[in-house]
Amino acid sequence: EPEVTQTPSHQVTQMGQEVILRCVPISNHLYFYWYRQILGQKVEFLVSFYNNEISEKSEIFDDQFSVERPDGSNFTLKIRSTKLEDSAMYFCASSELESPVTNEQFFGPGTRLTVL
Amino acid sequence: AQKITQTQPGMFVQEKEAVTLDCTYDTSDPSYGLFWYKQPSSGEMIFLIYQGSYDQQNATEGRYSLNFQKARKSANLVISASQLGDSAMYFCAMREGSGTASKLTFGTGTRLQVTL
Numbered sequence: 001e002p003e004v005t006q007t008p009s010h011q012v013t014q015m016g017q018e019v020i021l022r023c024v025p026i027s028n029h030l031y032f033y034w035y036r037q038i039l040g041q042k043v044e045f046l047v048s049f050y051n052n053e054i055s056e057k058s059e060i061f062d063d064q065f066s067v068e069r070p071d072g073s074n075f076t077l078k079i080r081s082t083k084l085e086d087s088a089m090y091f092c093a094s095s096e097l098e099s100p101v102t103n104e105q106f107f108g109p110g111t112r113l114t115v116l
Numbered sequence: 117a118q119k120i121t122q123t124q125p126g127m128f129v130q131e132k133e134a135v136t137l138d139c140t141y142d143t144s145d146p147s148y149g150l151f152w153y154k155q156p157s158s159g160e161m162i163f164l165i166y167q168g169s170y171d172q173q174n175a176t177e178g179r180y181s182l183n184f185q186k187a188r189k190s191a192n193l194v195i196s197a198s199q200l201g202d203s204a205m206y207f208c209a210m211r212e213g214s215g216t217a218s219k220l221t222f223g224t225g226t227r228l229q230v231t232l
Contacts, residue, residue, distance in 0.1 A: 033219065043161070043207060045219040056219055089159060093220075104151070105220060107161035 002026045004108035006092050012114045013082055021077045021111045023092030032075045033093040033105060034067065036060070043091065049075065082115045089113075119143065120208050120223035128229050129198045136183070137193040137226045139208030148212045150191040151220065152182065155205040164206075167191055198230045 005024045013019050025032050034046040048055040049067055066078045075094075079086055089112050093105040121140045129135035141150065152164040167175045167182045175182040183192040195202055205227050209220040 035220070042224045043209075043220075043222040045221065048219055058219075091161060104163050104166060106163070107153075109160045112159070 004092055004094055004106050006090075006108035006111050008111060009109065010112045010114070012116065015084060015115055016081050019079050019082055019113065021079075021090050021092075021113070023075045023077070023108055024073050025075055025092065025094030026096070026106055027073070029094035029096045029106070031055075031095045031105075032067075032069070033095075034077045035091045035093065035107075036088040037091065037110075038085075038088045046077070046090075079113075082113075084115050087113055087115045118223075119212075119221045120210055122208055122223035122226050124226045125224070126227045126229070128231060129195075130231055131200060132197055134194060134196045135198055135228065137195070137206050137208075137228065138190070139192055139223060140188070140190045141208075141210050142189065143210065143212050145212045148210055150182070150184070151209040151211070152180070152191075152193045153207045153209060153222075154202075155207060155225070157204070161207075165193065195228075200230050200232075203228060203230045 004026055007022045011019055032049040035043050036046055037043045045058050047057040047061045047067055052069060064080045068076050089110045091110045092108040095105045119142050123138055148169045150167045154162040154164050165175050165177045165180045165182050167184045174184050179196045181194045183194055205225045207225045208223040211218045211220055
């Protein structure tokens with residue numbers, strides 16, 4: 001069964017460093033998303049991406065964040081200068097259909113980011 | 117106002133019993149979808165069940181069913197014949213509207229503990 005994959009599973013970085021979180025969505029999916037979950041809290045939407053551009057972003061997704069689909073398979077989230085409060089689990093998700101209201105988003109296993 | 121409200125931070129259920137996890141939602145959009153995800157201690161997000169706002173019947177998937185009461189704006193998850201492996205966090209989520217790449221908005225979750 002096709003699945004969303006994410007690398008690395010755990011990333012430890014120093015405050016102020018740049019990190020890139022990588023995702024490989026399911027191959028025929030058209031819509032891509034990043035969510036984050038601070039430990040013990042709910043999952044929060046960061047950004048959605050379609051047709052090589054951002055569709056929607058939350059207030060969390062400030063200038064420190066960027067997304068990119070550098071090739072036909074990868075979808076990346078970059079944090080330019082990490083802060084302590086960026087420590088969280090980051091989930092990538094993808095979905096397929098043109099009618100997203102009825103469509104499931106498939107989540108990857110997550111990348112746990114720890115900023116020291 | 118919260119878009120998704122889960123009022124039960126924690127629930128206990130005995131093995132083989134049924135349990136209901138509550139979820140209420142708030143939207144003015146006539147077109148929306150409601151999702152339940154399971155998050156075990158390993159952290160991944162597992163899709164369980166979906167209910168569309170126009171669906172006439174309550175959704176069912178194996179031991180999971182969704183008690184959808186549109187007038188009350190509630191979408192409770194019912195797990196029948198609980199198993200020890202059902203112990204996890206459970207998140208209710210909503211997608212609103214019919215725009216492309218619509219985000220999911222999550223509730224705060226309910227931690228379910230299944231006991232012997």
